Amino acid sequence: MTRVALRHRLAERGIDRQLWLLVPGLACVLALFVYPFAYGIGLSFQPAQGGVFGAYREFFTDAYQRDTIATTLGLSLPAAILNVAASVPIAYRMRGRFRGKRLLTTILVVPITLGTVLTAEGLLNYLGPAGWFNRFLMAVGLLDEPVRLTNNYWGVFFSLVITGFPFAFLLILSYLSGIDPTLERAAATLGAGWWQRFRRITLPLLAPGLATTFCLTFVLAFSVFPSAVLVGDPAGTTRVISIAAYHAAYEAYDYPLGSAIAVVMGVVELFVVAVVLGLRSLLYTGSTGGKG
Amino acid sequence: MTLVSEKTAARPIVASPAAWLVWGAVAFFLINLAGVIGSVVVNSVGRRWFDTWLPEGWTTQWYASAWTEFGLLDVLLVTLEVAVLVVGISVLVGVPASYVLARRSFPGRRLVYLLFLLPILMPPITYGIPLATVLYKYGFAGHLAGVVLANLVPSIPFVILTMTPFIEQIDPTMEKAARMCGARTGQIFGRILAPLLVPGILAASILVLVRTVGMFELTFLTAGPDSQTLVVALYYSMSAAGIRAQQSVDAMAVLYTASMLVLLVVALRFVNPTQLVARVKEEPD
Numbered sequence: 242m243t244r245v246a247l248r249h250r251l252a253e254r255g256i257d258r259q260l261w262l263l264v265p266g267l268a269c270v271l272a273l274f275v276y277p278f279a280y281g282i283g284l285s286f287q288p289a290q291g292g293v294f295g296a297y298r299e300f301f302t303d304a305y306q307r308d309t310i311a312t313t314l315g316l317s318l319p320a321a322i323l324n325v326a327a328s329v330p331i332a333y334r335m336r337g338r339f340r341g342k343r344l345l346t347t348i349l350v351v352p353i354t355l356g357t358v359l360t361a362e363g364l365l366n367y368l369g370p371a372g373w374f375n376r377f378l379m380a381v382g383l384l385d386e387p388v389r390l391t392n393n394y395w396g397v398f399f400s401l402v403i404t405g406f407p408f409a410f411l412l413i414l415s416y417l418s419g420i421d422p423t424l425e426r427a428a429a430t431l432g433a434g435w436w437q438r439f440r441r442i443t444l445p446l447l448a449p450g451l452a453t454t455f456c457l458t459f460v461l462a463f464s465v466f467p468s469a470v471l472v473g474d475p476a477g478t479t480r481v482i483s484i485a486a487y488h489a490a491y492e493a494y495d496y497p498l499g500s501a502i503a504v505v506m507g508v509v510e511l512f513v514v515a516v517v518l519g520l521r522s523l524l525y526t527g528s529t530g531g532k533g
Numbered sequence: 534m535t536l537v538s539e540k541t542a543a544r545p546i547v548a549s550p551a552a553w554l555v556w557g558a559v560a561f562f563l564i565n566l567a568g569v570i571g572s573v574v575v576n577s578v579g580r581r582w583f584d585t586w587l588p589e590g591w592t593t594q595w596y597a598s599a600w601t602e603f604g605l606l607d608v609l610l611v612t613l614e615v616a617v618l619v620v621g622i623s624v625l626v627g628v629p630a631s632y633v634l635a636r637r638s639f640p641g642r643r644l645v646y647l648l649f650l651l652p653i654l655m656p657p658i659t660y661g662i663p664l665a666t667v668l669y670k671y672g673f674a675g676h677l678a679g680v681v682l683a684n685l686v687p688s689i690p691f692v693i694l695t696m697t698p699f700i701e702q703i704d705p706t707m708e709k710a711a712r713m714c715g716a717r718t719g720q721i722f723g724r725i726l727a728p729l730l731v732p733g734i735l736a737a738s739i740l741v742l743v744r745t746v747g748m749f750e751l752t753f754l755t756a757g758p759d760s761q762t763l764v765v766a767l768y769y770s771m772s773a774a775g776i777r778a779q780q781s782v783d784a785m786a787v788l789y790t791a792s793m794l795v796l797l798v799v800a801l802r803f804v805n806p807t808q809l810v811a812r813v814k815e816e817p818d
Contacts, residue, residue, distance in 0.1 A: 255639035260720065264688055266630030267645065273686045274660060281663025308754050327558065334555045350797060352566060354640075356792060358768050360750060361788045362571030368578055373568050376586060407615060456654075464656025467749055467768055483750075485656040490662050491754075499662050507659040514654065 285501035306502070308507055309482040316481065318400070318513075320401035324409040326454050329447075332414040333354030333439065349407040360400045360473035361471035365391050386406035389525070397479045401462045409458045416450030417443070418433075429446075432474065453520035458513045463510050482506045570790065577783035592625065595784040603766055603785055609792075612679060612746060612762040619684045619745045620738045626685075627692030628734065632726070634693065635700040649690040657750035667753040675757030683751040691744065692737045699733025739800040744792060763789050782815075 251257065288295035300306045323344040335342065352360065368374050368390040375387040390396060420443060428438045473479030486506060490499025577595055579588025599605060634646060652660065664683055668674035673682055703726065711725050727734075746763065753765050762768070767789055770782050 255637060259637065260630035260633060260639060263633045263645065265626045265724055266693065267648070269626055269685055269689050270648050270652065271683060273664065276661055277664040277667040280667050283658075284663070284666065330551075330558060331555050334552060348563065351570075351794070353675045355747075355793065358764050358771065359786050360569065361571045361789055362767075362771060362783065366572035366783070367565070367568045373563070373572055373586070374546070384597070403569065406562065459652060462751065464658050466658055467753075469769055471768075483656070486658060488753075490666070493569075496666055498686055500666070507655060510656060510659070511654075520658050 250277070252482060255261075280499040282504055284497050285504050285520040286496040286497075288501075289495075296495075297505070299498060300501055300505060306485055309480055309485045309502075310505070312479065313465075313481040313506075314461060314513075316397055316401065316465065316479065316507070319489075320398055320405055320462045321409075321455055321459040324402060324405040324458050325451060326414070326481075327406060328410040328413045332410055332417050333443070335414065336417040346411060349410060350409050352403050355404070356401060356469045357404060358471070359467070360403050361396075361468045364396055364400055364403075364468075364472050368396065391472050393474050394478050396468050397465060400468035400472055405458050405461055408461065409454050412454045412457065413447070414449065416447055416454070419450075420446045432527070436503075449521050452517050456517055459513060460510065463513075475491055482509075557658060573783050573786050575789070576780055577787045581779065594682040595778065595780040598778070599781040599784040599788070601665055602781060603770060605763075605766075605785065605788065607759070608761060608763055608766045611677065614743050615680050615684065615752070615760075615762055616745045618677075618681045620741050621740055622681070623685055623688035623692045624734060624738055627695055627737070628730070629691045630689075631696040631721075632700055635697045636705065649693050649796070652686050652690050653694070657687065657748070658754075661751050661754045668755055674755045675759045675760065679755040679757075680752050680760050683755045684745050684748055686751070688745060689739045691741055695737040696730070696733050699730060699736075703729050705813075712741075736800075739796070743796050743800055745792070746796065763792070773790070788800050 285296050286293050291298055367373055370387040378384045422532050425438050425442050465481055469479045469481045475484055486499050486502035489495050489502055565809050578591050580590035580592045606637035667673055669680045708721050749764050752762050756765050767785055
């Protein structure tokens, strides 16, 4: 009798046997994500020497390690901002229907699937001293000497733009087509010019989508690893934090330090995401009236 | 999904300077993209290519040498095994979970949602290093099992996110009617939901397939010598440059791109990228 009553009471609060369907998924996430993360955090507090915070102290007192944070942010923030900022006007112009839109979006999906390794290989060939890009600029007469664009900051930056821009563009295009076009037409009826319509109607409605897009693009750019090694200068100007973490864990076999760097990396990344999402929560977050 | 059917404003016939600027930017991006991909393709079929616009001669020998030198058959088989296992497991685990998350409200639902979102929001290296450490500790890493387990971490949440809108589209009264007729939960899943969810499951599996084949970081951290996927083998052959001919590395890169493109074309038959994103955005409530 009481067992049935308990089951009823639980069911009223939304707990019944159907929730068992959630268990395999939760178990996987707990075993493969939460537990390793907790294990890594625990490991980062148990360095071979230097006490509880030894690994963190080692990271923050060594300028070669500490500067990787600035290097990573110096690459990923400008790349994410450029990707989002360039996507907005282009997507704004393309939000209507026109011939070849599907083809264009298909072409733009290609770089996302190429992945960073192939992009790196392509950039080495294309932007290298004897590559087509320099060859073209010299043939036109803009340059006398090939400009160095690979194995430095710019190579990595371009690879982030090539993989990140289509991603940001497709997201923003879908957010823009979710905004009800009648709102803008109403504004046009009241005599608003295109800048006023964009500034006062579209941009405020788009702002939450912009924040989300920025976060996702930033996460992509922040975790740059293969291209920083292949087209970058992994010992110098593009020694990003993921390289530092990888070196510590897999080349120096200092797992506590590797875990500590991974934790620092996660904290920095979540901090930027939290700031952007915090700014977003100050803005309008309601229905945008279009498809949903 | 309704498309915006009317144009927002009458467009002038002659394009404005702003339009030229926008289309110019797109064209510039696409030309450079074509250059990046094209130079890899051309190099992979070129005989010698040093200081000229195009190689001196054409050959397919690099593909043959890449095939034997890198043991590409094994690599492709491993890639296929990993991808199929990851897709299968993540669909089996993810679809029921996403059903509960889409249909039910229960205490702690937001926490569960956050748990499923976090692996997508974190850079793979961040959780990959502790994960690989744990997998090495239990002896999974360095084998196929470790690679599959590591790739499940972002794939299961991804299936859940992709499936939620598909599940929300199914009318709950249909399940209630089936239940009235005496169907059990298992029967409802097998007879009602599964057939209706086939398009969604296909879309999710293809997207997970594309992601898994392209996933570098997690596979790189957990793979051993005989469990490398194509992208990791490509990375190793590139970072050991000088030992191999550049062209055979490029041939391998072309094979990788081609397989990704085939997957992509198949995927786009089932999924419209812009609509997918528009559906996904509604979920983190």
